[in-house]
Amino acid sequence: MVKIAIFGVGLMGGSLALCFKGKPDLYVVGHSTRESSVRKYLERGVVDSATTSLREAAEDADFIFLCGPVGSLESTLKQLAEVKLKPGCIITDVGSTKSSVNACARSLDLGEAIFIGGHPMAGSERSGVEAASLYLYENAFYVLTPNGTTPPEAVEKLKELLVHTKANIVIVDPDEHDDIVGAISHLPHMIAVALTNQVRRYNDNNELYSQLAAGGFRDITRIASSDPSMWRDILVDNRDVLLRLIEDWNEGIEEFARMLKAGDLEGIGEAFRTSGEFRNSLPERRKGVIHAIYECYVDVPDTPGVIGRIATELGNRHINLSNMQIIESREDVPGILRLSFRKQDDLDQAVIALGELQYSVHF
Numbered sequence: 001m002v003k004i005a006i007f008g009v010g011l012m013g014g015s016l017a018l019c020f021k022g023k024p025d026l027y028v029v030g031h032s033t034r035e036s037s038v039r040k041y042l043e044r045g046v047v048d049s050a051t052t053s054l055r056e057a058a059e060d061a062d063f064i065f066l067c068g069p070v071g072s073l074e075s076t077l078k079q080l081a082e083v084k085l086k087p088g089c090i091i092t093d094v095g096s097t098k099s100s101v102n103a104c105a106r107s108l109d110l111g112e113a114i115f116i117g118g119h120p121m122a123g124s125e126r127s128g129v130e131a132a133s134l135y136l137y138e139n140a141f142y143v144l145t146p147n148g149t150t151p152p153e154a155v156e157k158l159k160e161l162l163v164h165t166k167a168n169i170v171i172v173d174p175d176e177h178d179d180i181v182g183a184i185s186h187l188p189h190m191i192a193v194a195l196t197n198q199v200r201r202y203n204d205n206n207e208l209y210s211q212l213a214a215g216g217f218r219d220i221t222r223i224a225s226s227d228p229s230m231w232r233d234i235l236v237d238n239r240d241v242l243l244r245l246i247e248d249w250n251e252g253i254e255e256f257a258r259m260l261k262a263g264d265l266e267g268i269g270e271a272f273r274t275s276g277e278f279r280n281s282l283p284e285r286r287k288g289v290i291h292a293i294y295e296c297y298v299d300v301p302d303t304p305g306v307i308g309r310i311a312t313e314l315g316n317r318h319i320n321l322s323n324m325q326i327i328e329s330r331e332d333v334p335g336i337l338r339l340s341f342r343k344q345d346d347l348d349q350a351v352i353a354l355g356e357l358q359y360s361v362h363f
């Protein structure tokens with residue numbers, strides 16, 4: 001039996017646990033320092049067993065996944081260095097930054113255990129085991145950051161286990177990872193939060209701001225609802241990269257200000273053209289390299305029960321809907337419903353069904 005210990009069974013750890021649990025020869029143990037969390041993991045059935053004892057979870061584990069906040073990783077690694085781990089045990093993490101955790105692991109004597117940094121490029125603004133999903137990692141990129149001293153067979157062993165996540169594994173240098181992920185994930189989170197707070201301040205004096213906020217504002221600010229303590233840790237850990245990126249961001253915004261002052265229609269148009277070209281070249285139906293979501297938009301009349309009817313019709317046809325969201329600008333006008341699916345096939349079938357039901361569908 002291969003024993004997998006998961007430290008911190010939240011959104012990421014719980015989703016990993018769901019991918020491994022019940023698979024032949026795999027046994028999943030969850031760890032939390034809190035008794036109440038251990039009970040929750042067991043009640044929700046995401047792990048085979050759970051414990052508050054770090055030693056009990058770790059000592060005969062073949063794989064250890066550190067799935068706590070970035071700020072907890074070094075301390076957990078140090079505690080693991082005090083335990084006699086199984087020879088060949090692979091310790092990995094899912095933290096959103098990679099340089100500091102790699103440096104910490106290299107500075108510790110982990111015996112015959114091997115550390116390989118990891119970062120699945122999938123997630124959401126939700127957190128906790130309640131948000132965990134068997135499908136979170138499907139089709140997502142999953143970064144591993146071994147270094148020159150990591151035995152290649154250990155990387156292969158971890159990759160073999162991660163097959164259960166259905167993610168695409170990519171090997172990236174830790175510093176390069178932090179530069180790239182700083183730009184495509186950490187900076188966007190800061191921008192979303194700053195923008196949301198800017199509008200929140202205007203809204204304090206005039207609630208029309210939030211009432212009129214439609215698709216554009218909602219799309220760009222979804223991640224402003226992310227977990228504050230998780231993001232504090234990430235941003236502070238990647239501080240140097242982010243300070244550089246903020247300088248570049250300020251330059252981009254300054255350039256807009258310059259073009260507006262000069263009435264530079266061509267320059268503004270060119271900025272939208274180049275951004276549109278790049279945005280449209282991102283892998284089809286994926287949010288960046290984040291997670292595979294297949295989506296369509298449906299015009300819905302403002303009549304009672306219409307949303308329930310659409311959900312029921314799709315359910316009757318065994319089409320699996322993963323999410324539905326109403327995007328409306330005013331209460332009294334027809335709205336738009338965003339339907340999300342995990343599989344292309346479900347989306348295709350939904351489009352056919354909605355067409356038959358005379359709904360207008362857009363992408």
Ligand SMILES: NC(=O)c1ccc[n+]([C@@H]2O[C@H](COP(=O)([O-])OP(=O)(O)OC[C@H]3O[C@@H](n4cnc5c(N)ncnc54)[C@H](O)[C@@H]3O)[C@@H](O)[C@H]2O)c1
Pocket residue numbers: 007008009010011012013032037067068069070071072076094095096097119120121122123124125126127128129227230234
């Ligand atoms: N949420 C995302 O979109 C996302 C995506 C990729 C990677 N990550 C990374 O994954 C990790 C976990 O994020 P999540 O979204 O699953 O968060 P989460 O809040 O859902 O889960 C975190 C888990 O860690 C435990 N925990 C909290 N404080 C701890 C501590 N001091 N020591 C040990 N465990 C502790 C919590 O009890 C919980 O089980 C973070 O390092 C984050 O940077 C998150």
Ligand SMILES: O=C(O)C(=O)C[C@]1(C(=O)O)C=C[C@@H](O)C=C1
Pocket residue numbers: 095096120121122123124125126184185186223226290
């Ligand atoms: O989709 C989201 O909500 C996320 O925030 C996921 C996201 C990101 O894309 O920024 C967040 C943090 C990660 O480390 C990786 C992925």
